[in-house]
Amino acid sequence: MGISTPESRKAAKQHYADRNRKTKRVMEGDIAGVKKEEEAEATYRENQIKEFLKKKKHAAPVYKPKKKGTSLTKQKEALKAKYAYKEYVKSIDWGERKKQLTDAYGHACELCQKSGLIHVHHNNYKTRGHEHDEDLMILCKDCHDKFHEARHVAKGDTIAPIEKRCNVCAEAPHISISKEPRDIKLCAACLNIFFRRLWGCNYKNAIIGRPHFNVEFVI
Ligand SMILES: [Zn+2]
Ligand SMILES: [Zn+2]
Ligand SMILES: [Zn+2]
DSSP, X not given: OOSOOHHHHHHHXXXXXXXXXXXXXXXXXXHHHHHHHHHHHHHHHHHHHHHHHHHHHHSOOOOOOOOTTOSHHHHHHHXXXXXXXXXXXXXXXXXXXXXXXXXXXXXXXXXXXXXXXEEEEESOSTTTTSOOGGGEEEEEHHHHHHHHHTTOOOOTTOOOOGGGOOTTTSSOOSEEEOOSSSOEEEOHHHHHIIIIIIISSOHHHHHTTOTTOOOEEOO
C-alpha cells in the first residue's frame, strides 16, 4: 500500500511471518491459534488503512483538470437553456408547430399506434423553434416515458444530418419502420428499446399482426 519505507517493509515482513504462522496452525488443526492469527491479520490491515489515510491527508493536493461543463457559467447556461425550453413548450409557436405535425401525421403514437393523450417528442434541442418534421415524433405517454427512461436522447451537438436522423434520438438510423403515414427512421438502439422494452419481443414477432409496420433495414 503506497510508498516503500523502512517501516512499511518491516510491517510487510511481519505480515508474511504472521501469515506463514497461520498456515502452520491450520496444518496442525490448532483452531484457537488460527483465530488468534486471524485477529492479528485484521489488526495489521486496519493499521495499514489508518497509515494510508494519514498519508493521504498530508499529501499535496492532486491537480485535477476541471470537468467540462461544471463551471458556474456553464451551469448557469444549462439552467437558462432549461428555462428557455420550459417557456418554449408553453408558447403559442410550439402549440402551432405541434398542430402542424398532428395535422400531417395524425393523433396516434407513431410507434405503437395508440391514440389518446399524445406527446410530441423532440429528438434534439438544437433545432428548437425551427424544427423539421424529422426532429419531432408523435408518441403516447408510455412510449415517450420508456425512451426517456432509457436516456437514449439527443446529446447536444452530435445530431445526424436531417435525412439520416433517427426520429427518436437524432443519431443516424440503421432501420426504418412504418411507411404510413410517414417513414419513421429508428437507429438500432431506439429500435431495441421500442421492441424489447415496450413489447418484450424482437421486431420479427412484433410486426406479426401489425400490418402498418414495415420494418426495413436501411443499411
Ligand atoms: Zn406508443
Ligand atoms: Zn421526449
Ligand atoms: Zn435513435
